[in-house]
Amino acid sequence: MALRPRTRRARSALLVLAAALAVVAGVLVGGGTSQAATSQPCDIYAAGGTPCVAAHSTTRALYGSYNGPLYQVRRASDNTTRDVGLLSAGGYVDAAAQDTFCANTNCLITIIYDQSGRNNRLTQAPPGGFQGPAAGGYDNLADAKAAPITIAGHKAYGVFVAPGTGYRNNTTNGVAKGDQPEGMYAVFDGTHYNGGCCFDYGNAETNSRDNGNGTMEAIYFGNIKVWGYGTGNGPWVMADLENGLFSGVNPGYNANDPSVSHRFLTAIVKGEPNHWAIRAGNAQSGGLSTYYNGARPNAAGYNPMKKEGAIILGIGGDNSHGSAGTFYEGVMTSGYPTDATENAVQANINAAGYATSSNGNGGTLTPGSTVSLRATTACCTTRYITHSGNAVATSVITASSSSTDKGNGSWIVRAGLANGTCVSFESRNTAGSFLRHQNYQLYLQANDGSSLFASDATFCPQAGKNGQGNSFASANFSSRFIRHYGNNVYIASNGGSNTFDATSLWTDDVSWVVTTPWAP
Numbered sequence: 001m002a003l004r005p006r007t008r009r010a011r012s013a014l015l016v017l018a019a020a021l022a023v024v025a026g027v028l029v030g031g032g033t034s035q036a037a038t039s040q041p042c043d044i045y046a047a048g049g050t051p052c053v054a055a056h057s058t059t060r061a062l063y064g065s066y067n068g069p070l071y072q073v074r075r076a077s078d079n080t081t082r083d084v085g086l087l088s089a090g091g092y093v094d095a096a097a098q099d100t101f102c103a104n105t106n107c108l109i110t111i112i113y114d115q116s117g118r119n120n121r122l123t124q125a126p127p128g129g130f131q132g133p134a135a136g137g138y139d140n141l142a143d144a145k146a147a148p149i150t151i152a153g154h155k156a157y158g159v160f161v162a163p164g165t166g167y168r169n170n171t172t173n174g175v176a177k178g179d180q181p182e183g184m185y186a187v188f189d190g191t192h193y194n195g196g197c198c199f200d201y202g203n204a205e206t207n208s209r210d211n212g213n214g215t216m217e218a219i220y221f222g223n224i225k226v227w228g229y230g231t232g233n234g235p236w237v238m239a240d241l242e243n244g245l246f247s248g249v250n251p252g253y254n255a256n257d258p259s260v261s262h263r264f265l266t267a268i269v270k271g272e273p274n275h276w277a278i279r280a281g282n283a284q285s286g287g288l289s290t291y292y293n294g295a296r297p298n299a300a301g302y303n304p305m306k307k308e309g310a311i312i313l314g315i316g317g318d319n320s321h322g323s324a325g326t327f328y329e330g331v332m333t334s335g336y337p338t339d340a341t342e343n344a345v346q347a348n349i350n351a352a353g354y355a356t357s358s359n360g361n362g363g364t365l366t367p368g369s370t371v372s373l374r375a376t377t378a379c380c381t382t383r384y385i386t387h388s389g390n391a392v393a394t395s396v397i398t399a400s401s402s403s404t405d406k407g408n409g410s411w412i413v414r415a416g417l418a419n420g421t422c423v424s425f426e427s428r429n430t431a432g433s434f435l436r437h438q439n440y441q442l443y444l445q446a447n448d449g450s451s452l453f454a455s456d457a458t459f460c461p462q463a464g465k466n467g468q469g470n471s472f473a474s475a476n477f478s479s480r481f482i483r484h485y486g487n488n489v490y491i492a493s494n495g496g497s498n499t500f501d502a503t504s505l506w507t508d509d510v511s512w513v514v515t516t517p518w519a520p
């Protein structure tokens, strides 16, 4: 017998509640080290009547019963591939499989499998409105080792999208078309972004070209202001609806879309006829906030929508590939999910246990550990503090960099030579030589044992001035912080008399993400 709408809604709400309770039970039983195989995000969406039609993750199963591969890597040494799967059905990635296969060589992520059973997998994005930088105009593939984290204590890797990187599927199955309702969420690294177009995950054109307003509906994350933006300096979660990133009902500024920078960020966009929403939250704890929930934008061409049903990751609909970001998991649904369903999914994401640790993305400033120091300014998120001889600069380091360059971009954290509550950075490749400033510029020099050297080589970490990573105050010029400027490295004050003291971009230029080292 057909259920009446109210009864159907009530039954859906009960099923979502039951699914959410199963998540909580799983956490209690699992003690945080293993995860219940009963109810994962796509089980929760299904219980809410809005099943997943695509489910992508490099970190965990998105169905309690899923036991297939998560992604495929290809290694440089012999060009062979290997699927990376799960430790157990419904559980976490077996990252050791990648580590073994990719030991002593570079690896790229070639396929991100679709767990939904619809084969909506993501592969190297083809050329479209814009040509990619790889052979044949394809986009680059992600470095499989570039975004290490832990999840419930298990090692895992995200999809690190440097500009030029992109994934796509133009022949999907079951993804919303036209004005059909859909939802999507993704978990991103909220500290990795830039102002290029467009770090997206979601629905796009099937020919990789700009087919006009309303031909996309994807989650965007970053701080580009060409189209929409919200409060603060970004980054913002917005909806890419083609020829426009929307932060609310108005093109351009919408006051309710805040800058968000959780290290692990849950981002949501959903849309149905003349109605859409943006929601987001901290993927590690707490609920979701709604930044927009209302009518389609006040601009021509977005009502009704003309969605085409391709899926993109890390690029714009027309294959614009200037953007940066990191993706861990995400799904697309058939039907417009309720807020209650998404709240239950957020509880599941919280329980999954995303973390950085000394084994994960964030290196720690613990004396004795080795780290790399990555710039956070939008221009430069692939640049690290490096030295070449005594000269210190920021340089791009990738998995394909030489082992010398990787070592020159890796630093052993030492208790501060002048103040043990601060730190000094000893070169990984040149034992006994430290980062120190001289005439406000940073150099690598051997420790001469003097008290001046000790002070010049001591830096006191504090929270990053732009909300990311750390800023490092000079021990003997406490208003000056390690800053990159023109790819050189200084200790700079905010608005002093030197060119490198410029106020513009100061907070970004003095903020560094402490990562696992390029050379352990």
Ligand code: AHR
Residues within 6 Å of the ligand: 197, 198, 209, 210, 227, 240, 241, 242, 243, 244, 245, 315, 316, 317, 318, 319, 320
């Ligand atoms: O809507 C913003 C961007 O505009 C789209 O991602 C891209 O297709 C176009 O350049």
